[in-house]
Amino acid sequence: MSVQPSGHLAPPTSPISYDDGERARELLARLDAVLDQRIVGQRGLRTALVTSLLAGGHVLLESVPGLAKTLSAQTLAAGVGGTFHRIQCTPDLMPNDIIGTQIYNYATGEFSTQLGPVHANLVLLDEINRSSAKTQSAMLEAMQEKQTSIGGEVYPLPKPFMVLATQNPIEEEGTYVLPEAQMDRFLMKEVLTYPAPEEEVDILDMMASGAFNTPIQAQPITLEDTIFLQRLVDKVYVDNVIRQYIVALINTTRGGGPRPLPGFAQHVRVGASPRGSIALMRVAQALALQAGRAYVVPDDIKQLRHPVLRHRIVRTYDALANNVPPEALIDAVFAAVPSP
Template sequence: MSAGEGGITPADLDTASTLLRRVATVFDQRVVGQESLRTALVSTLITGGHILLESVPGLAKTTAAETLAAAVGGSFHRIQCTPDLMPNDIVGTQIYNYGEGSFTTQLGPVHANLVLLDEINRSSAKTQSAMLEAMQERQTSIGGVEYRLPDPFMVLATQNPIEEEGTYVLPEAQMDRFLVKEVLTYPAANHEVEILERVASGRQSAPITAEPVSLDDVRFLQGLVDDVYVDASIKRYIVDVVNTSRCGGPRPVPGLSAHVRVGASPRGSIALMRVAQALAVQAGRSFVVPDDVKATRHAVLRHRLVRTFDALANNVQPEQLIDAIFDAVPTP
């Protein structure tokens, strides 16, 4: 049965629910609150995509990435991006062995199941391009030889919205390659108290006791997402939303062109559908409902709308524009 056409049994959904609970248990041992972050990370993982995380320092971006790797039992590498980081530092290189008179290949840290690119906007454009090529092609080329990346493979890139001096802002075309962009906010007061209690008692640094899922389990979940049924009316709804972001659609938003210079591409349509399929699996359903699409709207579209100078000058947030777009499109 082709992808997106159903074929999921109740037993499959029960198995998926058990696996996702185990992932949540591991996540809760390290990260307090941040439910939307966990949902975004899990959705990205089981759709085979990549995620961009943005927040001020200290909001558990690195901790969340490490915890996700621990929850799925996969290999994890962290790359701290700096202006002098070179493509070979992340992809790998050939090393000459003087004793044998031959070259040996040293694979770079990108060859892992989960890769954290910390502060990606601090690396040069050449290094960003090398990493984004690996994300897209799922392989690296070293000395003319291609090396496949592990399966599953997921990149978690972070960027800091403050201290922009000396950074290399990701171009819109490269931002579009991230399935979602999650913006983290400060924790609630009760969650911050819980963080202090965990640190004081040592629980925050204690070994994780929950049982992780295997990489085969992750591949099972990814296959399940592929089989989630998406009705033709939902697909049309997604297309109408994306067309509306381009200042068109069945019911154009008045004045949107004054705030949006470039709307979402077809990659945005695909991302809306794929993340909605992932949310359906997490909700224990074998089909997508309109609320799944609406729930993903900010994370999927906020980095795909290119705002005009007037919108930037007047501090019109992309989330406001996305809400206006969804309000204008009739729900099926």
């Protein structure tokens, strides 16, 4: 694993052995090859999915229908050799429909437990904002605790476990807005855009040739390989200077920091919580591993700043009325705080 250039940011000895670094590089290349066979373009989505998987987090995807969210989730599950379940959220969906329930057996006179679809390695919650607050909270409890409780018994979720939740921003009828406290549970919120014209031509070519239905040729990695990569992310070195940089950024979103932004309170009602600090660090560690480094550099903090922070900043009514995008506020924070 590389431990040079960035001087004071790199540890004297690598926390990741050369053999482990080479194995990680080979596994990530195989996972990338699997995604290449099914997903056209959408680099931001791919980076968000792989990074969240390595960091052990969950992703909220926002886009109009038809931008390969379900396909990407299925492909990622196939790429790690894991189980995949898709849950279509509707207003009448109940918590037991997700986590599971007890069924009475008249022949034996006993109850048996039927586990719900959340018990899979990758779970796609389609249109999460269509389910009621009660169902949302049950799902988010499973995300946080990595377990479900059915009939007084605790059932651990499989490892690794990752949730991809989607929401459609253009339809508001029959939806329940996700509260900020629940949004904060997602490691990242990725906003998908339409593919470029040349990418859309490639999609049509692949559809016409049946490429989307052919078996994946690349060799997927295993669940054990995925857990190995997640443990390597834990080992990636984060210098104290980088940690102070993260804290300074997060404090600036709250109106403080080393260089407070004048008039920032007019646009931001609530800044990012300490969970935002943790998310920035975890995502940076995962990005460093993907780049073949055993330590974090400032560019790792900056690369996915929008997906990590856009759902953690609560804008004021004035900012919403004037259509001030959260990305612009995040960029202002990063411009104000000097990089190490």
